[in-house]
Amino acid sequence: MIKTIDRNEVRVRKHHRVRAKISGTPDCPRLCVFRSNKNIECQVIDDTKGVTLVASSSEAMKLAHGGNVDAAKQVGLDIAKKCLEKNIEKVVFDRGGYVYHGRVKALAEGAREGGLKF
Secondary structure, eight states, X not given: OOOOOOHHHHHXXXXXXXXXXXXXXXSSOXXXXXXXXXXXXXXXXXXXXXXXXXXXXXXXXXXXXXXXXXXXXXXXXXXXXXXXXXXXXXXXXXXXXXXXXTHHHHHHHHHHHHTOBO
């Protein structure tokens, strides 16, 4: 009997592989991305304390269409602005097991345009 594996389980496995190599520190926290069909969310996390320093999402920003590339870029710009207010300039990017393409790439580019370095 063949067991079928759903997409999210595959994504979680990929995310575990990424997390084995990436960790956020107080000097260089982790920018983590979560993508759903309707929205995109990101958090800046200090893994040594297990604390979320900054968070942003298309839902919190009340964007009309939170599941498209333009919304992802706006969320990237917003997270960069919030990070710079808290004196966070350098982060390590955690794509969350997603392919670096489309909305994930747009969020990363928006964060870079906003002033974050990674």
